[in-house]
Amino acid sequence: MADWDDFRLVRAIAEQGGLTRAADHLGINHSTAFRRLSAIESSIQARLFERHRSGYVPTEAGRAMILAACRMDDTVAQFNRELAGQSSEPAGDVRITAPAGLATGVLMPIFAGFRRRYPRIRLELVLAEESLNLCKDADVAIRASDRPPPNLVGRRLATSNWAIYGTQDYVGRAMADSPWIYPSAAVAGGRFAAFAKSRIAAGNVAISINTVLGLREAIEAGCGIGPLPRWEADTRPNLFRLSENEPELATSLWVLTHAELRHAPRVRALMDVLATEIAAMRPLIEGTDS
Structure with missing residues (x-):
């Protein structure tokens, strides 16, 4: 008979895509996770995952156990919310x-x-x-x-609000002909990438970043120009605003x-x-x- 920790382990393996990452996520070592998974499968007499080179793929029994784990998580979250409200x-x-x-x-x-x-x-x-x-x-x-x-x-x-910024070296230069740094298509549904590409001359992509983190540092280092939030860039003495607010990025x-x-x-x-x-x-x- 599986207990709550068993359900957590099976769900973690599915969400993390493998036993090693699941063990790290739960704060246990790989060998412990492996033994526990083997014990669960032996207890319920059913295989929970197919082992492929690409990772662990849930079987029908595994999917049922994962769904049950999600329901249990929802119940615990609901209880905590109700308790907090009291x-x-x-x-x-x-x-x-x-x-x-x-x-x-x-x-x-x-x-x-x-x-x-x-x-x-x-x-x-x-x-x-x-x-x-x-x-x-x-x-x-x-x-x-x-x-x-x-x-x-x-x-x-x-x-x-966002605007375009660069260092002193880019003041007075045509923005379309300058190297650009911007968040990649993975950020904000591709809003920044589409905005930048519509304004950049061919071949002028300096850096695209899959997060906003590090964007200011790259622009401040002189790698190129790019969009930054006003609250972050206007306080930096080495950054110069090269445009008005860009409504498409607000x-x-x-x-x-x-x-x-x-x-x-x-x-x-x-x-x-x-x-x-x-x-x-x-x-x-x-x-x-x-």
């Missing part, structure tokens, strides 16, 4: 996800002030460009999005949570502070302070 004092853990650049450039001073005000709330920060699942992976998300998922609730904080900045968590004191406290502090920074974020 608390009346701001205390406990809040897991927040945000883009890496925004976290280091904008959020850290806000988090410092928040911790001084609410010392019993512990923050766990998950830096990710992609949208994480707010049911399982995070409690609060700060996202740049024009269409937040309908199952989430929150507040629109500001418009994140996105709304939101703070979001799951509907069942919005009244939890720890979550409400964080969302209120984020909304207040980021509203005060709106001129910088939107590029209207200069």
